[in-house]
Amino acid sequence: MSTSSSAPEYLKEQIMRTTIILTAADIMLKEGPANVTYDSVAKLARIPRSQIPHYFSSIDRLLHEGANYIVNLMLKQSEEVVLEVEKMHAEEIRERIVDLLIRTCLPDDNTVLVGYYKQMLLAEKEKPLNVVYQKRRRRLNLLIEELLSKAGIDIDACMLSIQIDGAVLQAISKGDSYANS
Numbered sequence: 001m002s003t004s005s006s007a008p009e010y011l012k013e014q015i016m017r018t019t020i021i022l023t024a025a026d027i028m029l030k031e032g033p034a035n036v037t038y039d040s041v042a043k044l045a046r047i048p049r050s051q052i053p054h055y056f057s058s059i060d061r062l063l064h065e066g067a068n069y070i071v072n073l074m075l076k077q078s079e080e081v082v083l084e085v086e087k088m089h090a091e092e093i094r095e096r097i098v099d100l101l102i103r104t105c106l107p108d109d110n111t112v113l114v115g116y117y118k119q120m121l122l123a124e125k126e127k128p129l130n131v132v133y134q135k136r137r138r139r140l141n142l143l144i145e146e147l148l149s150k151a152g153i154d155i156d157a158c159m160l161s162i163q164i165d166g167a168v169l170q171a172i173s174k175g176d177s178y179a180n181s
Helices: 002-031 038-045 049-055 059-085 090-095 097-105 110-122 127-151 157-174
Strands: none
Touching: 002 038, 002 049, 002 059, 002 110, 038 049, 059 097, 059 110, 059 127, 090 097, 090 127, 097 127, 097 157, 110 127, 110 157, 127 157
16 A cells, blocks of 8 residues: 555656756756756756755756766667668668768757757866766767668768767857758
């Protein structure tokens, strides 16, 4: 009987924790990680500020979880592209390689894209972000490597991702969409 009465409480806690993470991720993407505070999250999520430390003992922990959410969302998209490529022949992959690489490396949403790159630039100073983004970079390079291998293209995935990052940062600095870079 205690199981059924504790289940709703557990669900409420999971919903609250998820709400806090999603709100922090939203602030990170739109305003930058420096603007993630207990107050800013509470205000945007419309929850009592006192609830947040119950779930996240520090802002660093909240930043880490928010960054994890963003990275996992982006990696899911990347993995879906690589799964799609499983059904293609090498020739078709080569014909579509630019589009496939863009979809593998960059999020569909420009807000996520710009926010993510801003955070990457700050990651050196923000330890919670640095750890998460290094993990994403390693996984992304493996996905790029897999994509290139299936296309029969012999290019270093790490160097290619650096070139893609450079093109995106150049486009962002000019105010262009990455689709034009």
